[in-house]
Amino acid sequence: MAEQRTLILGGARSGKSIAAERLLSSEPEVLYVATGGDGSSDPEWAERITKHRARRPASWGLAETIDLVPLLAAPGPPLLIDCLTLWLSRTMDALDIWSDLTRAGLVEQAIETLAEAWSSAARPVVAVSNDVGSGVVPADAGTRLFRDLMGRLNTTISLNSTTVLWTVAGRTLPLT
Template identity: 80%
Template sequence: MSDRNLILGGARSGKSIAAERLLSAEPDVLYVATGGDDSGNAEWAARVAKHQSRRPASWGLAETIDLIPLLATPGPPLLIDCLTLWLSRTMDAADVWTNLHGADAIEQQIAELADAWSATPRRVVAVSNDVGSGIVPADPGTRLFRDLMGRLNTTISLASDQVLWTIAGRTLPLT
């Protein structure tokens, strides 16, 4: 039986560290980075380097937003960091930020991801930001992102064996 874990929290709350701890006893983990390389951005490169420095050398790396094939195949545990960047890059690829009519296609991709999450034979830990507790965004594209992020988190949460909330470096179970 698979072990599906979702770790939610705000920006820089300690979600990634909590996810790494959950899998720290596993000698072979595939770290799935969904953020892209953002070539030339020094701040992004520093974030990536910080994450890389914490991971064991034995862990593999996949840089992709194509999560369904990874979830569908047997293999080592997956650490997906993060679903927020998956959604952002998925919206980028569909040009949904300014063309809000593509939202239905994104909702379908969320449903397909949730189906793959539910059926995965792997142990999996995913990190995701909770972005719905703040102010209402001023522009329609960002409001759509916030709404889709809420749907994504809810859908994955309901298909998870364990959901954790991280705040200020502390992690609490959600029941």
């Protein structure tokens, strides 16, 4: 799996995380990178995190962060990044985009930096991301910006991946 960069796309609750975990199931060590925070302020989110943790082998490590560039640059066991959608929303939070949408260029810069690190990852990496662009056009500017940036992020990472998979209803298909 050396130099393998796999992106798994799909809708919400489509089976993306399970597909990613299956891809890496034969690896004795994996660093699971959770980008969604710890769930301490949201009981429903905390329950989702508990379910994800219960599925993972005890030998897998955990990093809860959106600082992905150093992890991609460092040698080590394969990375499973779950997920890029939460990375984007938390990056937008950290850069205070929601209060000033004109700052979107900062996020585009972060996407480019992430893509460069992804392209030269020092270890195998699998990332999960939601496809949010197949629905209706959102009514408000902030949600439209998020949708557009999500599309840009997915496209950029996809074009720098060795494998791209689409997951729907628990089935995973290769995109060529």
